[in-house]
Amino acid sequence: MSATDIQYPETEAEVARIVTEAHAAKHPVEIRGNGTKLSFGRPVQSAATLSLARLSGITNYDPAELVMAARAGTPLAEIEAALDANNQMLTFEPVDYRPLLGSTGEPTIGGVFAANISGPRRLLAGAARDSLLGVRFVNGTGEIVKSGGRVMKNVTGLDLVKLLAGSWGTLGVLCEVIFKVLPRPETAVTIVVSGLNDAEAAEAMAAALAMSVEVSGAAHLPESVVHKFAGAGLPGGPATVLRLEGLTPSVEVRTERLLAEMGRRGEVTVLETAGSDQLWRDIRDVKPFADGSMKPVWRVSVAPSVGHQLVAALRLKTGVNAFYDWQGGLVWLCMEADPEADLIRQYIKALGGGHATLVRADAAIRTSVPVFEPQPKPLEALARRIKDQFDPGGVLNPGRMTETM
Template identity: 65%
Template sequence: MTPIHEPLSEEAAARLVQVAALSRTPLAIRGGGTRGLAAAPDGAETLSTRGLAGIVAYNPAEMTMTARAGTPLEVVEAALAEKRQMLAFEPCDLRGALGSSGIPTIGGVFATNASGPRRFVAGAARDSLLGVRFVNGRGEVVKAGGRVMKNVTGLDLVKLLAGSHGALALMTEVTFRLLPVPETATTIVVSGLNDAEAAAAMATAMAMSVEVSGAAHLPESVRGRFAGGALPDGTATVLRLEGLAASVAVRSQKLAASMARFGAVTHLDAETTARLWREIRDVAPYADGTPRPLWRVSIAPTAGHQLVAALRLEAGVDAFYDWQGGLVWLRMEADPEAALLRRYVKAVGGGHATLLRARPEVLAATAVFEPQAEAVAALSARVKASFDPAGLFVSRMVG
């Protein structure tokens, strides 16, 4: 059985890394175990952040929080809820879609840059990260950033670590900014649009001064699996508005009037809106208990429907769209078709395709992340060598 280390302090974690460096023992960093993409290599030992838990500081007036990396996300969100504050980027919970268990951690959220439907207007997880403490591959404790939005090093270590999947360092503590919880929310549903028409409707909505905070398109194949069947018949193009009740009422009327030229328009109340966008965030239609390949594709909003249309000519695929069409969730019916998918991603202008789910042997044989261009790969290698010269950190952190 692979040894699992659970240090209870940053100092203990640093000593473990120092010992591993001396013995050249690979380390696989683990948070809550909810986002694993592949098994750790043979011979690697697991370094868990579970013992590095607890909220260090919370300043509601300045809307910042500092927490140790292993702090369960639910603990962070419960503390924020008491002050009606939230994480702006809506961290996704993919346990259902990935068939995983465990408890998501705040360090895992930032290590995987887990960002939900509000990401295209509020930024990704990394954009909320202000500071981080971490242990590098030499076993040294390093602090980057702080509790204000300032970078004094000339190299933004905070942004480098966010989304690094534990391949650069062990994050031990994170400081991040917050936003107030909106007073209310509503969703405008435009029914009956095909994928291309939905892309045009969402682009029109985003160009308006109504502050849309969520824009997604749910084809007929998935529409009935959202919001407990509360969505009208036909495809559903959904647009979320949030804020003060009076403002939301005015903006929703303006948006509905504009969308009426695209198709039939209905409104969802705040409770149904919350459920719908939580399910969009967590990829609920594909939490189907199967190993059918699941891809997360980031692409230009106007290109998402073109990608899916091209794929449907050659492979069995189901899909829905978030981020105004810029995030495509693709479920393949049989093989991952990695080469085909990435060829079409390049053909429609480029993007990033990440294989999140497949049978273990398929994951092991497939490039999970989009292959990097030669120049980017060379830069990544230099960054890796700077953080982790011995190459100790061998796997992606699971949150």
């Protein structure tokens, strides 16, 4: 196989054959769905490419059971269309990285779980891996492995299922995923608190999350980015946004309670369903930084109470723009020039820990800078042992996550 080879298996057995041959020949293989996240992570050092784009189709869906199974290459749009027809949804609100990365093609359901992609609703519903019930995959020697099941209480090998989520194709080639879904909320509104600075917004979001009103989204948009959300109908100035979803009578009661609390902190307005939905799609897809450039963009996870401190410290040292999701625990950073990886990770450690992932940068930077958070030596050794068990020949997506993995 040459470096330009792309193989498109249509069955699980074909996937197993391709990987078996690659393992025997010691030829590394790049694993991809439709390629929408190729520039996320380190450049893969591969001899050929295996695309799952043709391993597609929903294999089982019973709306009454709130469970769906689909082959890994099934377009996310197809999944969402089937769910929409039954007034259901994916709980974890996966990010569409195409605007930020400038990529094309259709995201796949296998790619969503392989990258463990989660959006604003993670605050309430958990990450993508928390919805994953079962997988079928091919390991690095070409063996077909099944783990998990269709009902959470009957799942066996649950840790293995969770391990595959977020492994970026370095442990196995996902062929089929089984996941839970939920009914779509009848009503969604967003309470907007205007005029708060970053520190005040962190306090306001913490107060909202402490109330029994089931906030399903909490973000802060500083004045430097708020104009990027003009389509949602936000008032001018910095905006702290809090989403409530559910049955209409329940949302109405919770909205009144939250308005009363937030009204003591600043001017408040309410976005109804259409504006609310648009706003959270834009937050989910990192719209402020989807500017067609290759300026480094970081996805930083820290304690919600210290996110604004990280940004304030960085602004004293370098050019950076930022906004906050997940009650301030997820900080999106766009750097003006240098990615400043060491500085960012130094500050994160000083603030009590967390992790930083370089989501966007050119290939040279992604080769020289640790894209994913470096692990302490014991965890790094454990990850190495796991990789050796799943992919002893190191043929699956080598170099995608670290220089040696």
